[in-house]
Amino acid sequence: MYNATDSVKDLFRRIAEGDEAAFKLLFDHYLPILRPFIFKLVQQESGAEDVMQNTFVRVWLNRDKLEGVEHPQAWLYRLTANECYTWLKKEATLRLRHQAAAHPDTGYDPVAGQLALKETRHLIAQAVDKLPPQRKQIYLLSRNAGLKIPEIADQLQLSQSYIKNAIVFSLKSIRDHLEKNGHYIPLIVLLFIKE
Template structure:
């Protein structure tokens, strides 16, 4: 993954991301993804796999964002995270193929159509996200809605609700994890790239 050499960004951006700034995270995402895509595709050889790997890599980056300002070579780290996610994806695919092949032998010739992955539209995704948000505990739901719907930063939410900024940031991370787990349980995973590019 040598494509990172042409990518540069301000270190202040990493500090903002470490502080829970979603807009700064979106900027980082948009700056780095064009270089990540061809590198990931070389490994996974799949457009869908490439998007899934990048999604998982950036979830990992967000969950460990507090480490970003301390990294001497953040782009090296980011590409290493993405490479690791690429190989994890390949291992999962190998296991999935093994199980699918065994199941396919028990199906009629057209039976594979019944288990073909369904493409999730943005409308369906929004509906599932809404359902997931409605199931969050009251305070977690409020904090998430203030962040996503009102565009408030963690420090602003903390001030309004008389909470610490770190508590708000952690609550947002937990809320996003809960939403993602809800979608996974429904057999769908929120396309993180769409979520970021909407910002």
């Protein structure tokens, strides 16, 4: 069983050396911690199991890089979140394929799809332009420049929590603007749409 004397960094170091017992300790410790986090994002038991399995497979496959991880718990949560988003994208694609197969006469029109995406991007750009200047700057650094929250905080000399809140409020403002214009897009999907 995992205990306080086994730090996560130590487990990462041991896993990097191929220690399967350390991997099992990490798995046993984080399984009950990550499960609710995953379920909250994917909202399906079978999906949560898939994500959990994929997350720990990735940990094992990338074990040679684990020793260089500075903040193991944050890294593990980020890896888990990325696996959730990958799963959600695959599910959305599968759902669209099933819908198209169930209604072949109303098949997907690539031209209409491109126009809808173009319109959505235009509406997002409008919403971003309406953001307060600092919030707009933070959003653009996050989405267009691809900077992480700590990098933006360092660059703008603001707290990380302020940056995170500014991004959340920006995404909510964008979603509200889209909804006012007849586009109902879940907040999670906005994370993947670029202007």
